[in-house]
Amino acid sequence: MLTTDRGIRVLGPADLDEFLALTARDPVANVFVEYRGRSTRLDTRWLGGEVWGRYDAGGRLTSACHVGANLVPVEADEEAARAFAERALAKPRTISTIVGAHAAVEAFWDVVGPEWEDVRELRWRQPHLLIDHDPAVEPDPAVRRSVRSDFNNLYPACVAMYEEEIGVSPEAAGGREMYRARVLQLISRGWSFARYDAGRVVFKAEVACVSPTAAQVQGVWVPEDRRGEGLATRGLAAVVEVVRREVAPTVSLYVNEWNTPARAAYARIGFRETARFSTIMF
Incomplete structure (x- = not known):
């Protein structure tokens, strides 16, 4: 498989199934990027940006990064997040927000922070919550x-x-x-x-x-x-x-x-x- 720097390349429609298998590792935390993948089929014309995939030596997709208005690392460990950050620094910054799992965002920011100095606000530890059962309080019937x-x-x-x-x-x-x-x-x-x-x-x-x-x-x-x-x-x-x-x-x-x-x-x-x-x- 032909890849670019550090095993990273832009994903496209032919990669959708592999990308969805990656998001399925944590389908709740990855709901935004899965939604973007399904609704655009990773076609850059509809994404308004790109999704980068990072591959191991065996050609297996191990992590990804959604790069549109929102930059979102996907199943990225520290090494992958840093690799995505280095790629991001090689291009003009067009994003308005970085969001995702704390460890990945922190590793990404360690690389780009000294260069992307016009940050407006950092919110470092936001609890991610879910509910998969009936609510424990009476719903408001007027909603x-x-x-x-x-x-x-x-x-x-x-x-x-x-x-x-x-x-x-x-x-x-x-x-x-x-x-x-x-x-x-x-x-x-x-x-x-x-x-x-x-x-x-x-x-x-x-x-x-x-x-x-x-x-x-x-x-x-x-x-x-x-x-x-x-x-x-x-x-x-x-x-x-x-x-x-x-x-x-x-x-x-x-x-x-x-x-x-x-x-x-x-x-x-x-x-x-x-x-x-x-x-x-x-």
Whole structure:
């Protein structure tokens, strides 16, 4: 097999089965990259980037790295993460986020950190959680899937959540139309859930990506003046119930280590920690 530096080459549609076998080693933690592989068939035209594969001397795919807006090491040990980092340094940086298993992200950052100095925030140890059973609290019956007519009420809540979580507006630098399209896409897929009180969003969450094994949840949010009422706990329980019944048997998410109220809510629902992620944002 012809490979490039340190056994790394760009993967394509012919490599999809081998790539999916790699993500299947931990299908819940790897749900994002598996979703990207399945939805694009590793065709760079649809990926908006590349997936790099690293091979051993026998020609076996041992790790990978998704390189789009998000750079995500896949089943990468320290040596593989460093090899991917060296390849990344040889190209102009186009990514906005590095995210993945803590050990792999840390090894990657050891190499690129001195060169990629414009980092905005490092979140080193984010608990990765999953639930594969019924929620332990009563779901909120008022939570439902959003529909197209909810958009004008939902969109400001999505912007507020993004600004609070990421620290910048999703509409910055001309991003408004792209973000509006993303929110509409989630609605159209049935992946947007919310509770609307007199038209106002008082809880929301989305499914970010899906595989046959798992669905990853993102954007869990309650407006500041309604926090402490249990809306997030019962609301997310409702999301878990529907997603496990209709989308995938396991629901996962990752949370900032310092977000004690959210972690407590997830624990009450029945989520358990299985790993630690890290996120580096530019």
